Amino acid sequence: MRAEHETIRYDAAGLDVTAHAWGERGAPLALLLHGYPDTGWTWRHLGPHLAARGFRAVAPFMRGYAPTALAPDGGYQIGALVRDTVAAHEVLGGDGRAVLVGHDWGAATAYATDAFAPGLFRRVVTLAVPPGPVLLAQLRSPAHMLRNAALIPRQLRRSWYMGFQQLPLSERALSHVIPKLWRDWSPGYDATEDVAQVLRALEGPGRRTAALRYYRALLQPWERRAGYAAEASHELGLGPATTLYLHGEDDGCMLSELARRAGDIVETKIVPGVGHFLHLEEPERVNELIGGFLAIEAA
């Protein structure tokens, strides 16, 4: 399904946000958060699907990605993304029936939002990034490290871009890096359309740096802005909402063998035969999984 979206614009606590929207205003809100390197266009299949299931689906361009504004304070840490999400819930008329879907950075934002503001969203679906506590446990506990011994070198080879994007001039390489990431992360998927959208969203001055600051704020303390202390304490947390975590079996960004460890703490499904952008690779199958889990009648 691929229905026309309407383009809406709203003010999220001082950030000028543009979003794609599907379905009736006033219906239960389904907020859809994209990741890197991606845009609100990534929800072109899921948006109409959720609208048909009775939701008002809204897919904002995350801070820094045009046509949404650059962060006024230059802050791109998860805490800032949480604030945008909480503000969107309010300004879009979200209530207790609202649900949250996040992919990649959007998934990290979704976990943190539910941890920071429990109860704001009834259900949460995350794609391609496991909950923070799972990642931390894999890194910290010697027992886990032993179990993962064979996987860690394979994962590190895939994580080169994390380090690369810390470099001050990596912006210049982005028009090569972005198509490569799509190729590596979703083998076999034709991303021409998606890559064009990302490059367009990152065209203007400061845009590329903004997208990379998501990563830099993760590892470089001086990239972090003050004023998000409350949100920051939940950045790698996991909230109480009933959560479904989907991860593509062939994801080239994070190995599904590592991602599956999330099964100990949230409902996890390793989706067979798809990669990182699973919702674009097999929209019908993945829409059905997400839509079924979020179904309004299950409220």
Added chain:
Amino acid sequence: MNKAANGAPPALRQLVGRYDPAAFETGRGEARVRIAGAGPDPMDVVLDGQTATLERADTSRRPDALLRADAETWSEIAGDVRGGMAAFRAGRLSVRHDLHLGVGFLAATAASGEGGLRFRRIETSEGHISVSEAGTGSPVVMLHGLGATKVSFLPTVAALADSHRAIAIDLPGFGDSTKPIRAAYDPKYFARAVVALLDALGLERAHIIGNSMGGRVAIEVGLRSPERVGRLALLAPSLAWLRDRPWAPLLKLVAPQLGLIQPAPRAAVEAIVRRVIPGAQEEWTAAGIDEFLRSYLTPRGRAAFYAAARNIYLEEPYGPRGLWTWLPDLQPPSLFVWGKRDGLVPIRFASHVRRALPQAEHLELSCGHVPQLERPQQTHTALLRFLARTPGQIAA
């Protein structure tokens, strides 16, 4: 035709005279099919890839395949353009030793064009896959169980061929299909092979019927590639065990490649198979064992068998990749056929499936692990009824 065949019964001369090498790839050089019951003495048909020669049986040599029927049945088969499928179905014709060869020979003498029984080797992106098919119409692909081959679906091919293009295949590792040593032989691998076969045959979509391990594979195709599947019929499908698997840690340490060097006494194997198929007619049990041994007695076939058996035992029931986690998401309409006396897949799995997949249909038969051979009539009637229903119907 050979002069030596002059004394042969006319029915056999008629049959062999119709032999069409294009309808059957023997997959070997010279092969000898012995025909018993047509006349006072057994006859041999020698196939060399291009021609079929009828000669007096050389009883000092073991034939590659043995076909046995009474004289009346043989003359019926000679007149039957469907290659003796009716007799085969009714159990009046028995095939021993190499069933691929025996039935393939019959198919190649069927003197019918499109829709007749034919044996083919299909080149796919996962290697060659051996199929036997008959009929025209919406395609149905049949997947045999562990240790079996496409022959376990021949009666089903015959039963469905009036209204469908019925295709029974040898899964990789079994029968006459490719047997790569390093393949995983897990549901994911088999599912990829099935989709590769659909690609190679140019089939957008097919119904899938699976028995035992083949049922598990059918479910995997339904989960991974629902857009390629019409309806799913699962005959005593093997599903991940829900109880503790005490041997799992040990089994994980054992490489299935050990099968390459392991001896396999026929008597022991035969006893096990008989226990598994309690209600099977005698000749089917015997034929099934022949067919199983043909594969199992080769090192590669044995390695594949062990790898597949190990995967069935080790399969995780729950968790992110667990079968029971995923079963509720199975999209194609499905029918589960259970054997009440099944020693391998206990019928209590049915209640678990009802919980996980409430929309599925169920049929319980008084039989063991191979419903299509033990209760052919009931199974085939149920299959035809189930496949005829929309949605999930496939254009021919």
